[in-house]
Amino acid sequence: MPADRTPAQVTAFTLVKTTPEWLAMTVAERVHAFTTQVVPVIEARTQGVRSRFYDTEFYSARVTDVWVWEADDHEAYRLLIDALRETPFWDRYFEVVDLLVGVENGYARSYGLDPVATLAT
Template identity: 30%
Template sequence: MKYTIVLGYTLTPKWLALSREERNAMRAAHIQPIFARYADRVSARFFDAEAFNTRFSDFVLLETEDLGAYYFLVEELRDSVLISQGYLVLGDVTLGVEDGFQRYEESLSHSGSGS
């Protein structure tokens, strides 16, 4: 099954105090390599949300069939300079299965059960 995860996070004032060049360098050194290591198992799309939401400033939309790879990606993020030095705080995590009910109904038809 394919899982979709919405991972909300907030970039802190410490991050915002960096110049744009410093932010781009941090992204290239500490974020892109982590996502690249999992790109064959976890796809990622990044969104800004600060103008529309007060719970978090940004979110990433992740898709995977491998929850273990997703978990390891998050662990690497938690170990990164970005989180360990206070540039980013993880927030809401929402997990869902696209059209999960259809997958369930398909499983019923294959098992011969169903009402």
């Protein structure tokens, strides 16, 4: 069976740590900063990108949050990172600890296999 050649969605796990500047803001100030300084830049510079956010500070001292980004393709992901770097998000409000980028079931796509996954019961 030939490998799947359709464009693969890119998933990126952005591991970040809050900075003292971010923590010094009130919750209302944080929401305002994110919705006025970060979101508009992302929306103006990217298409085909979705996000989810996970708090991890109660489990990890090194990483306080994991931001999961799903991009339609590698170009959309690249534009996202370019946009984020031009906002206070990047290394002002959050220290970017690591970027883990992958393609879901990449091995199956490469070898023309059905993905192996567990199902919730």
